[in-house]
Amino acid sequence: MMKYLYTLFLIFLCQGLFIKLYAQEKKYAHEIELKIKAVENNLGLQVRIEGEPNHTLKGRMNFYHVNGVSIAMIKDYKIEWARSYGWADSVEQRRVTMGTLFQAGSISKSLNGVGVLKMVQDKRLNLYTDVNDYLTTWKFPYDSLAKSKKITLANLLSHTAGLSVHGFPGYEKGDTIPMLVQILNGERPANTAAVRSAFEPGLKYQYSGGGTTISQLIVQDITKKPYDEFMWENVLKPMGMKNSFYTQPPPGDKQKLLASGYYNDGKAVKGKYHIYPEQAAAGLWTNPTDLAYYIIETQLALQGKSNKVLSQEMTKLRLTPYVHNSAALGVFIIKRGEQTYFQHTGADEGFVSQYYGSMEGGNGVVVMVNSDNGAITEEIINSVATVYGWKGFYNPLQRPKIITVPQNILENYVGEYKRKADDKFYIKISLVNGRFFYSEPGWDGFELYAGAENDFFSREFPVGITFIKDAVGKVIELEYHRGSRNEKFKKTK
Template sequence: MGAVLWGESIWFSHPPLRPGDRASLNQYLIDRLNQGEGKELGSAALALIHNGKVDTIHTVGVENVDSGSPVDPENTLYQMASVSKLVTAWGVMKLVEMGQINLDDPVLSHLRRWQFPADSPYRGEVTIAQLLSHTGGQNDHLGYGGFLPGQPLQTLEQSLTLTKDVAFGEPRGVEAVYPPGEEFSYSGGGYTVLQLLVEEVTGQSFAEFMQEQILHPLGMTGANFDWPTIVDQGRANNLATSFTEDLQPSPPRHFTATGAASLYASLADMVKFAQAHLQPNSVLKADTLQRMATAQPGTDGTWGLGMMLYQTTTSGGAVIGHDGGNMPALNHTLRVNPETGNGIVLLLSGNRSLASHLGDDWVYWETGKLTTAARERFWQSRLVPALIVIGAGAIAIGLLTFITPGLLRQISGH
C-alpha cells in the first residue's frame, strides 16, 4: 500500500492539466470557477499573465449582493488578507533602497512608540530581515480576524501589546520568545511591527507612505490600505461582499493591522503589482527583487523576504508570490514566475482554500512539479482510505494466522 501511494503521488496526483498548454489551463480554471459559483464560492476575479502581459480575465458572481452588480475587474475591491504582506514588504524594501534602514538592523533600534515586552528574551536581536521572512522568533501566529462595524479599532500600540481581533485563540501580544533566524514561524504580528517601523522611520502614516511610494508609482491607483479614505472617495459600495463558507453575506471587517491583513485592491491593481515582479518598475530595483526572492536562513528554502517560494524553476530561481485568507471566508493568491513572465492572480470570496488550491494547480502547469502543499493534500486525501485498507489487511492476516493451522489439522486428520 505504501508503494502504491508513493507511486500514485508521483505519477497520478497532479491536476488534469498539460504543463505549458495555455488553452487547457484557461479552460480548466474558468470551468472550475464557473462550476463553483453559488456552491463553493460567492464571487471571484481571475487574471492570467503570459510573458508579462494579461492573457485572460474572468469574473464570476456579484460585487454587491444588494445592488446585484457584477464583479468589475477594474473597480471591485477585495480585502486582500495576507497578500497585503507582500505589498508591505515592498514598502520596507523601499526604505532599504532609500538608505533609511538596513535589513540587518535590530528592529528595536528604530521603534519608540512600542517595543517587545521587557521579558522577551530576544527582544534586542530581532532584525528587520527576520521579520520579513517570519524567522524573528515570534509565536503569535496572528491571524487577524478584524473588527466588525461598531467595534472600535485598536491603535497599533494597543494591538501589538494585546491583540483583540485574533482569528483564533485568546487575545495575545507580539513577543520575541525564540532565538531569531533559526526557525520559520508564520507571524502576522511581525508584519504589524513592520507597519509600525514604516511609520516610525518616515513620520507618515503607513497608508500615506505606501500610497506615495508603492501603490501610485506602480499604477495601483484604486488600491489603498486606509478604509476611511475609500469611504471618502465614495467607493465603499465597490467592496466585494464578504461571504461566509455557506455563502451568506457577512458585514465587512476592518483592521488595525493593515500591513499584515488589509490592503483593499481590485483585480486590475493586483495584476499591476504582479507585473512589477516580471519587468522593470519605478519602485524597486531588479537586484532588490532578486534579494527578496532569495531563500532566507531558517525557512528550509520556502521563504524569501516577504514572499513565498512555491517551486524551483529550471534556472534555479523560484515561482514567487503570496497567498491570503481571512474571515469570514476570503482566499486569494498571487504567483509569478520571473523566469517566464507568467503569473496568476485569483481573488475569491466565500471559500477559504480554493484560490490557494488553484494556485497550486497553476504552479504545476507552469513548472511540471507539485508544490509541497499540493502533495500534502494528496497524502491527506489518501491517508484514511489507506489506513482502512491496511487495517482490514492486518485483520485478515491475523484471522488467517489463527484459522489456517486449525483447518490444516482438520484436513490432515481426515
Template sequence: MPALEDIGASMEEHRLKGLSVAVFDEYGSIATRSIGVRSATGRPITDTTAFSTASISKPVTALLCLTLAQKGLIDLDTPIASSLTRWQLPASDIAGSSGVTWRQLLTHTGGTSQHGFADYYQGDDIPTLIDSVEGRIARYDKPIEFLFPPGEGWQYSGGGYVILQMALEDRTGRRLEDLAQELIFTPLAMRHTTMIQPGQPGFPDDVALVHDGNGTQIRDGLPITPQISASGMWSTPGDLSAFAIAIQRGLRGETVGPVTPAIARAMTDIFSLKYVGGMGMPFFRGFGLGNTDWFRHDGSNTGVNSDLFASMEGGYGFVLMGNGDDDNTGPVFAEARRKIIDAMGWARRHPIADRPLSPAHEAAMVGSYKGLLYDLGLDYTIERRGGQLVIVSEFFSQFLGRDSSPIHHLGDDVFRIEDYPNLLHFEFDPAGRLTGITLTRPGSDAEPFRRPIDEMR
C-alpha cells in the first residue's frame, strides 16, 4: 500500500501505537496493511488482529434487524414495546413515545437519550442492559428518556440501540452475539469478527489493546461493553471491508449472504438531508470526500477508533482502525484518508464540468457562514484562492488534513463541492442579494432541505 509508506512518522508524532488499514475496489479486491504494535509488549499488529469497533457495531445490529424482518420474525414499523419482556419503555409525557418503532430507533429518530457508553474492565462490576437503560452506569445517573416525539427529530442515541438489543433477545430467546454470528458473520466469512466480550469463552486472542492519549495502555487493555448492539463488536479492516462490499453488491442488485438488494437500500437510503448532511439506517450519508458519495460509519470508544467509508457506486472504499484515543488517531486518520483517496484516483472517476458564474452572484456568495454544510455549529468561509472558489472549514482539516475543498458551478446557481455529496442551490433576490441555500442529493428521493441565509450569516 504505497499511499501509506510514510504514515509511521505521523503515528510516532501523535503517539498512536498501531494502525490497521484495508482498501478495497471493484467490488471485491481488498488490500490490507498493518503498522505498529498491539500493546506495550511490542507484539506487532497483523491483518487478523481485531480491534474494538465501537459504534460500527450499529450497522451490524441494523443488518440483523433487517434480516429478521425479512424472515418475518419482526416488523420494523410496529411499536417495539410489544417485543420487550424483561423491561418496559419508560413512562413519558412526550407524545407517541409508547409507540416508538424499531425503525425509528435504528435511524436515531426515536427521541431517546444516552449518546454513548463508558467501557468496563475485568474486576469491575459489569452492568446489565437493564442497569444501562435505568441509568445505573458510568456517564448516566438517570434512566433513559424521550427527548422529542418519535419521528419528529434526530439525535444520535446508543441508548436506543440498547433497547433494540433487549427486544431482539427477548423476541428470539437468543443472545445478540449468537444471532450475529449465525446470521451475519458466518455467511459473510467474517472470521475475525465477534460480539463476544473479553473474558467470555470464544473471545479471540489476537486483539489490539486500547491506549490513552499518552500512548499508555488502559488497565488490561481489553474493554468490556455490555451494550454490544451499540458499541461492543470486535473486528478487522478486512472483515469490515467484506461487510461493506456485501452491501455495495446489494446496491447493484446482487444478494450476498444476508444482504439482499432491498436490505442494502434500506440501510443506505437517505431519509432526510436535514440531519448531518444526510442519514441512512444507520449509515451517515453526508460525506463526499474525494468527489464520492459514501455510506459511512465510524466508531470511537476510549482508547480506540475506527472508520469505514464505502462508495455507493463503483465498489470501492477503505477501513481504518487504530488503538489510540481521539487525539492520537484523528490526525493520522485524516492523513490516511487523504493519501488513500488521492493515490486511488477515485475523485478522477467523477469529473466535474464548471460553468461560468455571474461575478455579482460570486461576490454575494463569498463570505462567512455558520453550519453551511452540516448544522453542527462549524464555521465555513467561501473565498477565492488561485482562481478557484473554495470553501474553508475545520471539517475538511479534521477529515482530510487540509482546510478547504474546491467549489464548482454546474449552472443556474447550482454548485458542487468536491468533498461534499449534496448539491447547493444558492438563491438570489432580484437585487442579487443571497436569500437562502437549498440542499439536494442527486439520485435520492430525500426532500430538498432549505435554509434562509439569516440562519447562517
C-alpha cells in the first residue's frame, strides 16, 4: 500500500497537477502527504466502470464546474489534515484557503440542536413540552390536522412535528428581509409558505426547515438575545469554532473570508450569496476545520472525555433517533459498513457541504464546496473512506464498459414516462447534441450511459434505466432501478 501511495506521489509531483489548484497553508508529514495525494487521485464515484482509470479531484472539479473545495480529515479524535482547492471567488482571483468560509446550509441544524440541548441541560427548556409554552412573540396555530396533539422541541429537532416547508431559498442582497414571524406566517416579504401542520406530530418523519425555524424563535424568546449572539456565546466559541457565525447578513469585516456561490454550470450567484434570516435552519457560515472541531467535541463528549457544551448524557440523547429510525436531534444516524456515523448534508444557494463523524474511534470528514452540485462531496468522502480503510463504507455499483448506441435507437427512447396517466410526477428522457439525459420536474437530473442497447446507467448516482419494447418493437415503458427499488413507468409522450 505504501509503495502504491509513494508511486502516486511521485507521478503527481512530476506532473504538477495541483500546483495552481490549491493554496497550501501547511505541509504535513510525508506519510500524511501520501494519503492526501491518494484521496485527491482516486475519487469514489457511485458507479465504477470496467477498465476506466481513476478519477482525480481536479478532473471532477472541472466536470462539475466546481470552483472551490475545502476538506478536513479527522483521525483518532484529531484533525489529521485540512486542505483547500480552487477559487473562493474566480472573478476576484481569490483562492480558497483553510480560513475561507462557506455557507453550511442545513448543517446549521446540527449546531442548532447543540444549542437547544444546551438550554435543556441548563433547565431552561424541556424537550417534551408544548412549544407554545415557550413562544411569546408568536404562537403556533394548531388546527384539525394536528389531531389535538402538541408539538415538542424533540419533534422540531427530529423533523417529526408533521410540519410543512422543507427548506428556504434565501434572499438576494438588496431584498427586504422578513422577520421570523413573517416567515412562519408566510407573509410578505417572506418568499416561502406559512409553517403549518401537514399531519399530526409524532406520527412520522417529514423534513421541515420550517420546524427548525420555530426552534430559533424559541431560543430568542427564552434568552431575550439575538439567535446568532446566543449561538456564538454558548456553542461556537466554547467548541473552538472561532471563525464561524450565524449572523445574517454576514458582518462587514468577514467579507474577504467569504466564498462566493456558484451554480451547476459555473455561473456565479447574483450578489455572491443569499441571505438567510432562517439562521437555525440554513444560516451558518463556517469552514471544514471549525466543523471538525464540532465533530471531535461530539465524539469526545459521547465518550465522556469532554463537556465543553454538552454532557455525555445529553450528547447520547442528541445522537439517539427519535420516532424515525435515523433522525436524531439535529443529526442523522446511519450505519455504513462496520461503523455507525452521525452526519448531515447542507445546501444553500450556490453551496453544498457534508460531514460524517464515527460514533466510535474518533474518525470523520468534512467537505464543503461553493457549488450547487453536491455529487463531488460524496465522491471525495468515498475516496477518504477507501484510503483510510473505513470498511464497507464505499460499495460502488460495478458496470461493464460503456457502449455506443446508434442515435436513431436513442431517439425512440426520448419522451415522458409516468406511473399513471394522471400522475403529476414524470421521468423525462431527452437527447441533446448526441448526449442522453434523465430529468424530473424541478431537477436537471443526469446523463445516461449505455451498458447495453436498452440498458443505461448514471455515472454519478446508483441508478439504472431499462427501456422495454412491445412485440412489434415499440418502446412502451422504462424500468427505474435504484438499490432494491424497481419501478415501471409507461411512456406517455
